[in-house]
Amino acid sequence: xxxxxxxxxxxxxxxxxxxxxTAPYIFILPALLLFLAFTVYPIIASFLLSFQxxxxxxxxxxxxxxxxxxxxxxxxxxxxxxxxxxxxxxVPIMLFLALLLAVFLNSKLLNMRGFYRVSFFTPAVTxxxxxxxxxILLLNADYGLINYILTSIGLEKxxxxxxxxxxxxxxxxxxxxxxxGYNMVILLAGLQNIPNDLYEAASIDGASPIHKFFHITIxxxxxxxxxxxxxxxxxxxxxxxxxxxxxxxxxxxxxxTITYYLYNQGFNFFDFGYASAIAYVIVVFIAILSWLQFKVxxxx
Amino acid sequence: MKKMVxxxxxxxxxxxxxxxxxxxxxxxGDVEELTIPENPEDVEGDITVWAWALEANYLEKDVLxxxxxxxxxVDVTVExxxxxxxxxxxxxxxxxxxxGLPDVVQVExxxxxxxxxxxxxxxxxxxxxGYDEHEDKFANAKIEGLKDGDGNVIAAPRDLGPVGVIYRVxxxxxxxxxxxxxxxxxxxIEAGKTVVEQTGNYFLGTDxxxxxxxxxxxxxxxxxxxxxxxDITSEAGENAASILQEMKxxxxxxxxxxxxxxxxxxxxxxxxxxxxxxxxxxxxxEQMPELSGNWDMFELPAFEEGGTRASxxxxxxxxxxxxxxxxxxxxxxxEFATTDVDSQILAxxxxxxxxxxxxxxxxxxxxxxxxxxxxxxxxQKFADTVExxxxxxxxxxxxxxxxxxxxxxxxxxxxxxxAAEMLSDGEEQAAQQTGKETTx
Numbered sequence: 121x122x123x124x125x126x127x128x129x130x131x132x133x134x135x136x137x138x139x140x141x142t143a144p145y146i147f148i149l150p151a152l153l154l155f156l157a158f159t160v161y162p163i164i165a166s167f168l169l170s171f172q173x174x175x176x177x178x179x180x181x182x183x184x185x186x187x188x189x190x191x192x193x194x195x196x197x198x199x200x201x202x203x204x205x206x207x208x209x210x211v212p213i214m215l216f217l218a219l220l221l222a223v224f225l226n227s228k229l230l231n232m233r234g235f236y237r238v239s240f241f242t243p244a245v246t247x248x249x250x251x252x253x254x255x256i257l258l259l260n261a262d263y264g265l266i267n268y269i270l271t272s273i274g275l276e277k278x279x280x281x282x283x284x285x286x287x288x289x290x291x292x293x294x295x296x297x298x299x300x301g302y303n304m305v306i307l308l309a310g311l312q313n314i315p316n317d318l319y320e321a322a323s324i325d326g327a328s329p330i331h332k333f334f335h336i337t338i339x340x341x342x343x344x345x346x347x348x349x350x351x352x353x354x355x356x357x358x359x360x361x362x363x364x365x366x367x368x369x370x371x372x373x374x375x376x377t378i379t380y381y382l383y384n385q386g387f388n389f390f391d392f393g394y395a396s397a398i399a400y401v402i403v404v405f406i407a408i409l410s411w412l413q414f415k416v417x418x419x420x
Numbered sequence: 421m422k423k424m425v426x427x428x429x430x431x432x433x434x435x436x437x438x439x440x441x442x443x444x445x446x447x448x449g450d451v452e453e454l455t456i457p458e459n460p461e462d463v464e465g466d467i468t469v470w471a472w473a474l475e476a477n478y479l480e481k482d483v484l485x486x487x488x489x490x491x492x493x494v495d496v497t498v499e500x501x502x503x504x505x506x507x508x509x510x511x512x513x514x515x516x517x518x519x520g521l522p523d524v525v526q527v528e529x530x531x532x533x534x535x536x537x538x539x540x541x542x543x544x545x546x547x548x549x550g551y552d553e554h555e556d557k558f559a560n561a562k563i564e565g566l567k568d569g570d571g572n573v574i575a576a577p578r579d580l581g582p583v584g585v586i587y588r589v590x591x592x593x594x595x596x597x598x599x600x601x602x603x604x605x606x607x608x609i610e611a612g613k614t615v616v617e618q619t620g621n622y623f624l625g626t627d628x629x630x631x632x633x634x635x636x637x638x639x640x641x642x643x644x645x646x647x648x649x650x651d652i653t654s655e656a657g658e659n660a661a662s663i664l665q666e667m668k669x670x671x672x673x674x675x676x677x678x679x680x681x682x683x684x685x686x687x688x689x690x691x692x693x694x695x696x697x698x699x700x701x702x703x704x705x706e707q708m709p710e711l712s713g714n715w716d717m718f719e720l721p722a723f724e725e726g727g728t729r730a731s732x733x734x735x736x737x738x739x740x741x742x743x744x745x746x747x748x749x750x751x752x753x754x755e756f757a758t759t760d761v762d763s764q765i766l767a768x769x770x771x772x773x774x775x776x777x778x779x780x781x782x783x784x785x786x787x788x789x790x791x792x793x794x795x796x797x798x799x800q801k802f803a804d805t806v807e808x809x810x811x812x813x814x815x816x817x818x819x820x821x822x823x824x825x826x827x828x829x830x831x832x833x834x835x836x837x838x839a840a841e842m843l844s845d846g847e848e849q850a851a852q853q854t855g856k857e858t859t860x
Contacts, residue, residue: 174538193852263684282677282834368678372830389820390511390538 170396179393186397196398198373199381202288206377207356210292215348217296218303223337225304226311237308240301248298252365255294256281284374287367291375294362299355303348310344311337346417350410357406378402454549454747464493465746467523467753470509474702474771475526475578475736476500482766483757490756494749507531510741514539518743523750528736529565530814530822532575536568537816544740547572549751554759561809562776566737575737576758577776579767581697582802582809583634583731584717586704589794591619591692599718603729605663608721612672615692623672624693625685626833629825630733631695635660638720638731640810643825643850648815651859652825652847659723661839668833675833683707695720697733698802702772705792716794717801730805735776768799778806817854824850 138146170186172179190196221240225233243251258265259280267277280290318336327335338345360379363369369376369384378398386395457463471479480498487496499522501509506525513521514535527535535542551573555563558577566575585599585608592599595618597611612623624631636642641656651657667673674691676682685691687708694700704715719729738758740750757763764775765783780786781803790798815821828846831837837845851858 189852189855194849195853282675284835370827370830371675371677371834372827384823387508387511388823389817390534392515 166396166399169393170400172393174391174393182393186394187401189394190397190401195373195376196378196381199376199378202374202376203357203359203378205288206292206295206359207353210295211349211352211356213292214296214300215303215345215352218300218307218348219341219345221300221304222307222311223333225308237305240304242301243298244302246298248361249365251298252294252362255290255366259290281367282371284371287371287375291362291366294366295356295359298362299352303352306348306351307341307344310341314340342417346413349413353409353413354406357402454751456550456748456751460491460752461493463491463749463752465749466495466497467744467746467749469496469498469524469526469753470501470506470522471498471526472501472503472506474773478763478767478771478773479757482770483753483760483763486760486763487753487756491749491752494753496753510535511538513741513743514542518741521741521743523744523746524738524740524754526578526736527575527739528734529562530734530818532566532737532739533814533816534819536574541742542739543574544742544744544747544751545572545574546576546740546751546754549747551576551751551755554755557759557779558776559778559806559809561732561806561811562735564811565814575739576754577735577737578758579699579735579773580776580806581699581732581734582774582805583638583695583697583733584719584802584805585693585695585721586700586715586717587693588689588711588714589716590714591615591689594618595692599716602718602721604725604727605721605723609663609666609670609672612667612693613670616670616672619689619692621689622674622685622691624667624695625674625676625682625691626829627676627678627682629822629829632657632660632664632825632829633822634695634720634731634733635663635723637810637812638728639723640728640812642812642814643818643821644813644815645859646813648813648817649857649859650821650847650850650854652821652850653843654859657843658840661843663723664832665839668839673833675830687711698774698799699734699772701793701798705772712792713794715792716796717798719801719805728808728810730808730810732809735774774799774802778803781806817850817856820853821846821850824853 169179171181171183173182173185174180224230225236225240230236257263259267261267261277261279261282264280266280271277278286280286314337318340319332322332322336358379359377360383363375363377363380364383367375369380379402382395382398382402385391385398469479476498477500480500484496484498488494510521510525510527513519545568554576555573559580562577562580563573566573566577568574585602587599592611592615595615597614599611602608602611616623633642636654636656639656639659641651641654643650643652645651645654664673674685676685676691682694683703686694686704704711720731722729738754740747740754744750759777761777761780761783764777764780765785767773768775768780769785775781781800786800786803787797789795792798825846828837828842828849831845832839832842847858850856
């Protein structure tokens with residue numbers, strides 16, 4: 121009896137495409153096609169492009185020419201250096217601030233938590249072009265509010281956007297302003313997942329709030345912090361809007377980031393081969409850094 | 421079954437790759453013979469035009485009504501697109517074999533070569549359609565820059581940026597400086613010292629490498645020589661650098677950071693002069709109406725007595741992409757928009773765009789005194805310099821080199837790099853960036 125019914129079932133599907141075995145593939149097919157066309161294909165094509173140089177309107181294979189050029193290009197090193205400086209200075213400052221804010225907002229003593237949460241998150245969804253215009257006005261050396269405040273308390277004017285050092289500082293301030301709230305929300309979600317019994321047990325053992333922070337909060341948040349670190353590292357390597365709008369990469373390339381340099385080569389100078397080579401070098405850097413970060417956290 | 425699915429994936433990927441490669445194979449036979457009908461009413465069809473800002477307004481509001489009276493059967497759509505987007509879309513369109521491009525597009529003089537060196541057949545040969553008959557109606561420096569290697573015109577000249585020194589009449593008067601006596605750059609620096617002593621401000625400001633380019637073109641030289649080799653450390657470059665160094669050593673020049681900074685410096689009286697192109701007038705009228713009557717111009721100071729006192733900065737042209745499917749209508753529109761004198765005058769009065777069509781200089785607007793400009797025939801003064809503007813070679817690598825030199829100017833003004841070093845470092849950097857040879 122059992123045998124018969126099985127036979128009937130298989131007969132039903134005979135000759136048709138849709139069988140229990142193929143059905144899942146058919147269901148994922150639309151997503152897969154889009155993924156292949158818009159993700160896999162560009163990845164392969166730009167990899168091939170990075171080995172090509174153009175002459176007379178056509179691209180020809182030229183081996184490692186673009187990569188050789190890249191490693192002898194002083195502006196590339198400058199852009200890479202700028203990106204690393206921002207990475208090393210800005211990411212720790214931002215994540216530290218984000219963690220402080222998250223702990224603060226997680227406190228049961230605080231009223232109007234929703235309001236603060238929205239306020240701190242707003243920069244992440246603000247149009248960066250509009251925000252940059254405001255920052256350019258604030259940071260203007262002669263008429264800006266910030267220099268007005270500095271001079272009225274007896275300090276020297278600062279050339280925020282025309283001095284190489286201060287332009288980097290401005291860029292770090294704006295980036296931090298924009299992304300702190302975003303990381304704060306992720307950390308806040310992490311904080312809310314820490315079981316309360318841990319804190320209760322610690323209280324019974326007589327741990328101070330600072331002890332609790334370093335011995336319960338931070339270790340428990342480690343995976344979330346790692347996630348934020350990896351995300352921010354990738355974000356820093358892709359930093360573009362901020363320097364583009366704020367300083368145009370100047371003065372004298374002091375705020376030129378690696379992605380901005382890629383944009384210039386590709387979309388200003390139309391050298392897509394070279395731009396692709398830069399893109400692949402960025403990929404390698406991000407991969408190495410992410411691997412290192414995972415490694416460091418695991419070894420602890 | 422699994423194998424079949426796998427196979428179809430492989431087939432799909434191959435298909436995508438093939439489709440992507442296939443784009444280049446078209447445009448083999450460009451031998452079509454086009455003739456422009458005698459009777460304007462015989463030209464018909466729809467065309468799309470891409471332009472930005474003032475030029476887009478000019479084409480839509482000043483040209484189109486007059487054009488449609490002559491060519492009633494051509495339907496023109498002017499699309500206002502930002503300058504960066506025009507270039508990106510044109511570049512993307514040309515890369516994909518010409519798809520999605522308009523019938524007429526605005527291109528700046530200094531950008532033309534960056535397209536034609538990439539895509540030699542990007543734009544329609546206008547000479548073949550009869551544009552040669554207009555060639556000598558334009559300023560030589562302008563039309564020369566719009567020809568391909570064989571001397572064919574590939575874009576129709578629209579506006580021009582003749583350069584003079586725009587100055588504040590009141591400030592110079594107060595300092596006791598007579599602009600008529602400023603004939604050389606040395607005179608200019610001496611005048612600057614006097615003015616700066618009086619005002620405590622600066623004599624001029626710059627936000628990039630514009631002044632360096634102006635000074636090099638003034639001497640008939642540029643970042644590139646005739647063959648397209650890098651020629652930044654030429655004698656002309658060194659002359660310009662030494663003047664810039666002197667300006668800096670005497671605290672005459674300030675770095676204004678960007679366009680807005682430059683406008684603010686002029687509006688606030690932070691600078692007394694601006695060696696710049698005539699198109700500054702549009703911005704001045706619009707953004708500093710309170711300074712009416714206080715501005716005037718004198719010709720660019722020469723490098724030595726009796727030397728050239730003219731140069732150019734900016735200006736654009738109209739080109740017809742090769743893939744346009746209505747070249748006849750595109751051509752008559754381009755021809756009309758660039759050679760109709762009345763339209764050129766509207767461009768100047770309504771938009772501040774200075775025509776490259778020299779026949780327009782005979783019109784009354786040029787000889788009229790301009791109240792804003794110290795009751796002087798401001799435009800005539802610029803028009804008088806046009807025939808002396810030396811033509812120079814704008815190469816396909818212009819943008820890369822300008823970007824390099826922009827950074828070098830910043831290093832010179834902000835980080836005290838000596839001007840001579842700015843040239844040599846810039847040339848080395850540009851050679852590295854572009855793979856170009858430098859002139860021996």
